[in-house]
Amino acid sequence: MTYYKLENAVDTEETGPVYPQTDGLVGEATFSSENSYHQFSRLNLPEKFEPREILKFAHSTKLSDFISNGGLLSGKGFIISEKAKNVLEKLSIVNHRFYPLPVEHRGQLIKNYYWFKMYDPNSYETVKWSESEFFVKRFSNNLGxxxxxxxxxxxxxxxxxxxxxxFIPSKLVSEKRPEDIFYFEFGNTGIIVNQHTKDKFEENQLTGYKLTKIDHISFV
Structure with missing residues (x-):
């Protein structure tokens, strides 16, 4: 099966000429409230989240199904539309939740956007380490x-x-993964989707995402 790296599209006809598509929070709101977005991290999946702050989409943003956030929200995931949520709910995904987001765009409250967040701390268990190859990279320097x-x-x-x-894999070998969407909790491999996911995204004409074929990861 063919696999792809899933990312936000940037500066396209679908997303608008801006990156990221988010522009902070509305008004005087901060990230310091009890229910702040700050509670999200790479290493958690909160059971409940009732945001008090309104997320602002940049003025020139187009309302695509995947919205780039430039690290405004932490962890493995995407800001998505309800249409994208409906597609994702029918796929097999590692541990995840959909958190409703209060969003404002051009002064108007926009409903039905979500923070789709994943957390899979044991993803390394399927890796065949002795068959994989890694190198160390710091910024643009390859340290060997x-x-x-x-x-x-x-x-x-x-x-x-x-x-x-x-530690970046130049060659990563893993046991076959049963999920349609998953990731590895190391190595900056990104979020990975299979051909079935790609087909469903295209069938439902989702917007705002980019898929890049993966050649250095194999599943056996």
């Missing part, structure tokens, strides 16, 4: 190859490098 024999080995060797250095 690193041999990893397990996730514990990855965690231990990671301590020897700067926090902004990343």
């Amino acid at each position: 190859a690193v041999e990893l024999n397990s996730f514990e080995d990855y965690q231990e060797k990671r301590k020897d490098f700067h926090q902004f250095a990343f």
Whole structure:
């Protein structure tokens, strides 16, 4: 099966000439309230979220089904429309939730947008470490190859490098994943979707996303 990296589209006819498509919060709201978006992180999946702050879409943003947020909301996920949510709900996805978002665009309250967030801390369990190959990268500098024999080995060797250095797979071998949408909690592999997901996105004419074919990850 063919797999793809799923990302937000940037500066397209569908999304408008702006990145990110979000423009902070409305008025004097901050990220410091009890129910702030700040509670989201790469390492959680809150059970309940009742935001007090209104998310603002940039004026030149077009209301696509996937909205780029430029890191405004943390963790693995996307700001999506209800149309995209309806498509995603019919697919097999790693642990995830859909959180309703209060959104304003050009002074008008926009309904039916969501923060689609995933959290899969055990995604490394399917990786065949001895068959995979990694290198260390810090900013644009390739610091050379690193041999990893397990996730514990990855965690231990990671301590020897700067926090902004990343272990990137040049070749990643994994057991077959049963999900249509998933990711690996290391290595900046991004969010991965299969051919079935691509077909459903196209069939439903979703907008605001980009898919790039993955060649360096194999599933056996």
